[in-house]
Amino acid sequence: MSVPVAVSFDFLSAWSFWIGVGTLAGIYGIFTLGLQLNVGYTGILNFGQAGFMAIGAYSAVILVVTLGVPFLLALPLSMLITMAVGLLVGLPTLRLNSDYLAIATIDFSEVIRIAVQNSDSLTGGNQGTISLELENNRIFSGTWFTVSDWIAANIFDPVGLTDPDFLNLPLLAVIWLTLILLAFGLSRLVRSPWGRVLRAVREDEDAARALGKNVFSYKLQSLAIAAGLGAIAGWFLTLNLQSVNQTAFEPIFTFFGYVILILGGLASFPGVIVGTILLWIPLEGLRFLDLPLDGGQVAALRFVLVGLVLILLVAFRPQGALGKREEMVLGD
Amino acid sequence: MEAGTVPIGDPQSSAWTRVRSGAAAHAAELFLGVMALVGGFLLIVYGLQPLAQVTINGLVAGSYFALGAIGLTLVYGILRLTNFAHGDLLTLGAYIAYAFSISIGMPLIVAMAISILLVAAFAIATELVMFKPMRKKRAGTLQLILMTIGLAFVIRYMIQLFSGSAQKSLGVNVTDTIEFIGLSIGRTQLIVVIVGLIVLIAVGLMLRYTSLGRQMRALADNFDLAETTGIDTGRIVILTWALSGALAGLAGVLVASSIGSFTPNTGFTLLLSLFAAVTLGGIGNAFGALAGGLVIGITQEWSTLPFDAEWKVAISFVVLIIVLIIRPQGIFGSERTL
Numbered sequence: 196m197s198v199p200v201a202v203s204f205d206f207l208s209a210w211s212f213w214i215g216v217g218t219l220a221g222i223y224g225i226f227t228l229g230l231q232l233n234v235g236y237t238g239i240l241n242f243g244q245a246g247f248m249a250i251g252a253y254s255a256v257i258l259v260v261t262l263g264v265p266f267l268l269a270l271p272l273s274m275l276i277t278m279a280v281g282l283l284v285g286l287p288t289l290r291l292n293s294d295y296l297a298i299a300t301i302d303f304s305e306v307i308r309i310a311v312q313n314s315d316s317l318t319g320g321n322q323g324t325i326s327l328e329l330e331n332n333r334i335f336s337g338t339w340f341t342v343s344d345w346i347a348a349n350i351f352d353p354v355g356l357t358d359p360d361f362l363n364l365p366l367l368a369v370i371w372l373t374l375i376l377l378a379f380g381l382s383r384l385v386r387s388p389w390g391r392v393l394r395a396v397r398e399d400e401d402a403a404r405a406l407g408k409n410v411f412s413y414k415l416q417s418l419a420i421a422a423g424l425g426a427i428a429g430w431f432l433t434l435n436l437q438s439v440n441q442t443a444f445e446p447i448f449t450f451f452g453y454v455i456l457i458l459g460g461l462a463s464f465p466g467v468i469v470g471t472i473l474l475w476i477p478l479e480g481l482r483f484l485d486l487p488l489d490g491g492q493v494a495a496l497r498f499v500l501v502g503l504v505l506i507l508l509v510a511f512r513p514q515g516a517l518g519k520r521e522e523m524v525l526g527d
Numbered sequence: 528m529e530a531g532t533v534p535i536g537d538p539q540s541s542a543w544t545r546v547r548s549g550a551a552a553h554a555a556e557l558f559l560g561v562m563a564l565v566g567g568f569l570l571i572v573y574g575l576q577p578l579a580q581v582t583i584n585g586l587v588a589g590s591y592f593a594l595g596a597i598g599l600t601l602v603y604g605i606l607r608l609t610n611f612a613h614g615d616l617l618t619l620g621a622y623i624a625y626a627f628s629i630s631i632g633m634p635l636i637v638a639m640a641i642s643i644l645l646v647a648a649f650a651i652a653t654e655l656v657m658f659k660p661m662r663k664k665r666a667g668t669l670q671l672i673l674m675t676i677g678l679a680f681v682i683r684y685m686i687q688l689f690s691g692s693a694q695k696s697l698g699v700n701v702t703d704t705i706e707f708i709g710l711s712i713g714r715t716q717l718i719v720v721i722v723g724l725i726v727l728i729a730v731g732l733m734l735r736y737t738s739l740g741r742q743m744r745a746l747a748d749n750f751d752l753a754e755t756t757g758i759d760t761g762r763i764v765i766l767t768w769a770l771s772g773a774l775a776g777l778a779g780v781l782v783a784s785s786i787g788s789f790t791p792n793t794g795f796t797l798l799l800s801l802f803a804a805v806t807l808g809g810i811g812n813a814f815g816a817l818a819g820g821l822v823i824g825i826t827q828e829w830s831t832l833p834f835d836a837e838w839k840v841a842i843s844f845v846v847l848i849i850v851l852i853i854r855p856q857g858i859f860g861s862e863r864t865l
Contacts, residue, residue: 240669287852293668294609294810298802299851302844305799309841446799450676457673495687502680509674510661 221370229421238397246304251426266338281422325438460518589824590723598771604747604811614798620779650772815859
């Protein structure tokens with residue numbers, strides 16, 4: 196081949212590949228809804244979202260696999276655990292100013308990740324949760340497979356989407372349904388009187404306090420809800436990967452969340468959905484561009500582009516796709 | 528914002544407030560006292576030899592943490608910019624030294640000097656191309672942080688794109704040791720500690736006694752007030768970036784030398800420890816960052832006596848979070864920096 200750059204059109208037919216991309220986009224969308232509530236509506240720079248996702252994922256797995264709690268009971272329980280951790284993290288850190296808060300929360304998520312990595316008997320350590328499943332002879336996704344088979348048999352098979360390529364279509368569908376419902380619910384929530392107080396906290400803490408609002412309590416609630424959303428993302432991540440280990444919760448994934456946030460626009464939940472699509476489809480689509488580079492270099496190039504896009508967006512279109520410029524007040 | 532006075536509706540008890548204000552008055556002494564107690568405890572349980580060994584390791588790590596942290600804290604203090612790309616400046620320093628010493632074959636000391644200059648120049652370029660225009664636009668905290676995260680991605684993955692993600696080494700002998708009153712110290716480690724401490728003392732003296740240093744600290748303390756006294760703020764801002772970049776370049780070479788190997792991720796892994804050092808010392812306080820770097824280094828290495836070494840970074844973060852709970856502005860920070 197003498198042409199250095201060529202586009203292959205295989206990507207149009209690679210169904211299972213794009214289902215995988217959509218699944219990832221959906222999971223990070225749910226993850227970023229929490230960031231949107233914190234950053235876009237409350238003015239809290241939460242950089243620990245990956246830590247909350249880790250706690251949601253691991254507590255759900257441990258409840259089901261190690262302790263034998265039924266799957267459908269383990270999900271709400273793990274969400275409550277994660278929200279409780281959100282409160283615990285918020286109590287000391289939400290009094291800090293924004294830069295200290297960013298650093299304290301990113302440190303929290305690293306403490307969680309390092310703890311997960313080094314507590315082999317509890318979490319499977321670097322081997323991942325699969326080693327827990329082997330040890331206890333119980334799998335996390337058992338109930339999900341039943342649900343997935345039912346969805347496939349009753350919804351997708353009748354319309355002809357039966358190819359093995361569509362094996363993961365039910366997961367994609369459930370994740371996106373969850374994402375859309377949550378985005379809708381949260382949009383309603385921030386328009387409620389409760390949500391108006393959040394925005395008041397974002398705009399001017401002292402003014403909100405002067406009106407008799409307990410600013411600290413509202414911030415705590417916002418962080419706990421974000422933690423809960425992180426937990427949901429954590430379950431889906433685990434269902435998608437089948438076995439998670441600490442590498443799935445590195446701080447870089449929180450940064451990805453911020454890229455989604457700024458792509459879609461601050462203070463807009465539909466913006467998160469737009470943002471996650473705008474991030475993941477070009478990012479993964481780059482694989483189909485025939486560049487004269489090896490695999491590692493293509494991976495590196497993708498991240499260089501993410502960085503450049505982030506810099507240029509912040510510089511020239513900080514309100515993103517759907518955000519409003521007047522809601523961008525985050526300087527303090 | 529709320530240290531000192533208790534805001535309306537605050538659930539804090541008055542006893543807690545008293546603990547806090549007591550701690551505030553003598554924070555540094557109290558903290559050093561706690562460190563001494565922990566040190567004494569480790570001495571009794573593990574003996575002098577192991578404690579001295581990990582303390583030396585702590586000073587090695589502490590010296591490059593401190594070098595990295597001073598630049599980070601000055602840039603924050605002067606420009607209110609939390610630079611998430613600072614760790615990657617350390618990586619850049621290591622890779623530039625690698626290019627000149629291993630690939631081209633210059634002596635390491637020359638490569639180090641080139642690395643210091645080039646990273647300083649790079650830091651100035653980021654100021655001129657990115658951060659100065661953003662300040663003109665009155666960008667907020669979040670925008671600036673996101674921009675530095677974008678820059679961090681670009682630096683780290685450009686390095687990976689051109690140099691690969693495999694481990695590199697500066698070819699320094701890290702196994703040679705010197706026996707000294709029964710302790711074995713790595714020869715390279717010893718050099719790193721000596722170079723690190725000399726530069727730290729020089730920077731400390733510069734900040735304390737020279738006109739330039741005083742102007743930098745004045746700007747970090749109160750930018751607008753400093754400007755009204757006739758300080759050429761534009762010049763000081765550029766020089767601060769140069770100092771920040773130069774120290775980051777040096778720290779990068781020292782990290783690469785004392786650990787023996789590095790990857791494109793080395794700097795980012797260190798960044799959180801640098802943040803810990805900065806925060807512990809009080810953001811914007813150069814002397815605080817210096818002390819904070821040494822404290823974080825020693826805390827991490829001391830923790831390897833009672834705990835597994837894999838936990839050391841996590842333990843230093845837990846210490847930081849505990850300090851922040853008691854004293855939100857860090858040990859050496861003033862209440863105004865909040």
